[in-house]
Amino acid sequence: MAIKVLKDLCRGCKMCIKACPFQAIDMDGKIAVINEKCTACGACISACPFKAIEKTVDEDVVDLSAYKHIWVYAEQRHGELMGVARELLGEGHRLSREISDDTQVCAVLVGNKIDHLAKECYEYGADKVYLLEDEKLENFTTDGYTKVIVDAINEYKPEIVIYGATHIGRDLAPRVAARLNTGLTADCTKLDVKVSSYIDYCNKNTTLDTSSLDANDPDTGLKQTRPAFGGNLMATIICPKTRPQMSTVRPGVMSKRERNPQATGELVKVDVKVADSDIRTKIINIVKEAKERVSLTDAEIICSGGRGLGAPEGFELIKKFADKVDGVVGSSRACVDNGWIDHSHQVGQTGTTVKPRIYFACGISGAIQHLAGMQSSDIIVAINKDPDAPIFSVADYGIVGDLYKVIPQIIEEWDNAEALFEASQK
Structure with a gap:
């Protein structure tokens, strides 16, 4: 979206300048000009008495059909798969089967010398594992991990990408979403792709009007539900115009699939291209805090x-x-x-x-x-x-x-x- 001034209609009354909360409008002579501070909020449109300002839609339309499959960021630390990754693989498996029989759930492993984790990903529900390995990815850095994941998404085009809402996931997911110019819903408690079950859920848990939704609608867009207003209601958010659809999910919310030791899958070794100049933050030393570790998410x-x-x-x-x-x-x-x-x-x-x-x-x-x-x-x-x-x-x-x-x-x-x-x- 963008805001455009129709020069032929503008009279230089400056009403739009008074209405703009972001100081995003300047005057060029007697013509209003939109500057880089504009957020396309639309306050100036309603304030203009001459209808000289309008909101335009970007011409670049994303081909949604080019995006397939579900990716789960399989977070690992020091060669050990995190519990939230196992939970999300199970949730990804459920969503993939609801979309279509040929939709795959794919684990994304990022690090160095972590190929042994691929088997564990298969056992918890992954059909395919994308392995992104490099010495520069040994320890997590926002710049390094963001670059290689963005490159992989641009190459393979997943429809949905899910992250755990851990310290790393909450740092990484917004960066990836910003570079891909797509949406991100944080701290989800429920994910769905079926319109009919979405309507049922809304009717039971919120006061939203779902009468305009058709339960037979073939749309498989991701319905991302999260607490809003301090947990007093549940908001369901969609991302209808861009891909991939991205969410973070809190550890402990989703159920793990029963582990299947016989499960196998496809391993894709991604050609990682990351240079020293891509990583602005350098890790000098890692100091672990000496205190009792509390593992609430894994506790029975x-x-x-x-x-x-x-x-x-x-x-x-x-x-x-x-x-x-x-x-x-x-x-x-x-x-x-x-x-x-x-x-x-x-x-x-x-x-x-x-x-x-x-x-x-x-x-x-x-x-x-x-x-x-x-x-x-x-x-x-x-x-x-x-x-x-x-x-x-x-x-x-x-x-x-x-x-x-x-x-x-x-x-x-x-x-x-x-x-x-x-x-x-x-």
């Missing part, structure tokens, strides 16, 4: 504490509880903001999205931002003094009571159960 059981703990010492009980049930310690944002526990433990929209088998919410009221990060857990057990706490609306099991009395009783019963089991084995 999470014991989370909230403001109801009353003090940071309350996490000593949560840690004891987590150790007893072989889980990890989580937290609400309130505890992190109060400095009671490190941010790496935070569960929620501004922390980590999790999907464990069991989630214990201890002293957590259930703010919508927290619910957005854990409500997909298989089983949710809530412990809270307040019987009207929002957390009970999503809990499978609710215990109304003082967590400092309830949790020790659970631990005691757990010990009794273990003792009975050990006795039965003798």
Whole structure:
């Protein structure tokens, strides 16, 4: 889109200059001129009393039919495939089968000496692996990874590209999208390509008017759903005019496919062209922080504490509880903001999205931002003094009571159960 001034109609009234919020209009004599600050917001169009300004559509139209298949950025670190990559391969496999039988899900591996990861990608759902290897890609740099991925996309033209919303994915995906002049939807919680299922989802989860959508429409554009307005509603976003369609998805949101050790696929070694001059940032040294690693996304059981703990010492009980049930310690944002526990433990929209088998919410009221990060857990057990706490609306099991009395009783019963089991084995 672009803004154009019709010189024959312009009278030099300067109303457009007053209306423009970006100072994107200058005067050349008595004729308005659009400068490089213009964002094509259209404020000047409605302000012009002489209809001398119009919005034009770029003549370059993307041939959407030239783009095929689904790419998943298979993020790896130090030769190890990240958990979110396995999740997205499963989601990509599902989407590919919904589009057509001949649509492939392709993993994109970037790094150096990482060809051994191709087999793992096949096992989690990839039909094909694009391998981008070079010594300069040994460690992640935004410039290097962006260049080689953009080159590969321009050559092979995927229809959809999905990234994990990790520190690397959130840095890389916007750069790639900007260079390709395409859209990007961040932090998606649901992806879909079928219009009919999209309508059903909207009818159940939002107040959007879907009456104008035809469930028989053959369009297979990607419907990208993400929380908006602090998680109070779900926005579904499409990218109808450019390709590829790109999304980032939070770790822990999508389900992994069951691993198939017998799976095989096609390996494509991409001719990578990256020079030293392409990478502006030089890595001098990598210093790993010496602290306990918290892997919330891979945890089967999470014991989370909230403001109801009353003090940071309350996490000593949560840690004891987590150790007893072989889980990890989580937290609400309130505890992190109060400095009671490190941010790496935070569960929620501004922390980590999790999907464990069991989630214990201890002293957590259930703010919508927290619910957005854990409500997909298989089983949710809530412990809270307040019987009207929002957390009970999503809990499978609710215990109304003082967590400092309830949790020790659970631990005691757990010990009794273990003792009975050990006795039965003798």
